[in-house]
Amino acid sequence: MGEPTTRKLGRSILAVLAGIVVGAALSLGTDEGLHLARVYPPWGERMADPLFGAATAYRIVYSILGSWVVARLAPYRPMLHAMIGGALGLAVSVAGAVATWNRDLGPHWYPVAVAAMALPCAWIGGRIREAQLNGKGS
Numbered sequence: 001m002g003e004p005t006t007r008k009l010g011r012s013i014l015a016v017l018a019g020i021v022v023g024a025a026l027s028l029g030t031d032e033g034l035h036l037a038r039v040y041p042p043w044g045e046r047m048a049d050p051l052f053g054a055a056t057a058y059r060i061v062y063s064i065l066g067s068w069v070v071a072r073l074a075p076y077r078p079m080l081h082a083m084i085g086g087a088l089g090l091a092v093s094v095a096g097a098v099a100t101w102n103r104d105l106g107p108h109w110y111p112v113a114v115a116a117m118a119l120p121c122a123w124i125g126g127r128i129r130e131a132q133l134n135g136k137g138s
Contacts, residue, residue, distance in 0.1 A: 008075045015073035016085045019125075023066025023089075027059050052110045060117055063089065067125025078133070079126035086122020093118055 034040040034054075040047055047055075063086075070085040071078035097111035 019070030082126030
């Protein structure tokens with residue numbers, strides 16, 4: 001028979017959390033590495049606007065990877081799990097944009113872009129996992 005509902009719910013929650021941790025850890029780790037390499041200015045100093053383009057690019061890749069992790073670890077319905085992770089990412093991104101909007105931390109397009117990419121990246125990560133599963137005949 002199938003797994004008990006409680007166990008599936010626990011695995012679902014862990015899958016979403018794991019994907020979020022992967023995406024966040026990679027993004028923050030890359031940020032820190034670029035600060036240490038002096039590509040980015042020291043923490044607390046505003047970056048030049050073009051550097052936000054680089055940050056957006058690697059955040060897209062890491063968001064897709066994080067969503068793939070969610071879908072890979074999901075006990076069932078990988079796309080649904082990836083999209084739940086994306087919805088959480090969207091909510092956190094919007095909250096962050098609202099909280100920092102008038103603080104001159106960077107160009108306004110950046111937090112908008114981070115929020116706008118949450119669901120498309122989640123869909124791509126989930127779709128990649130579905131394609132892998134379909135390729136295996138599952």
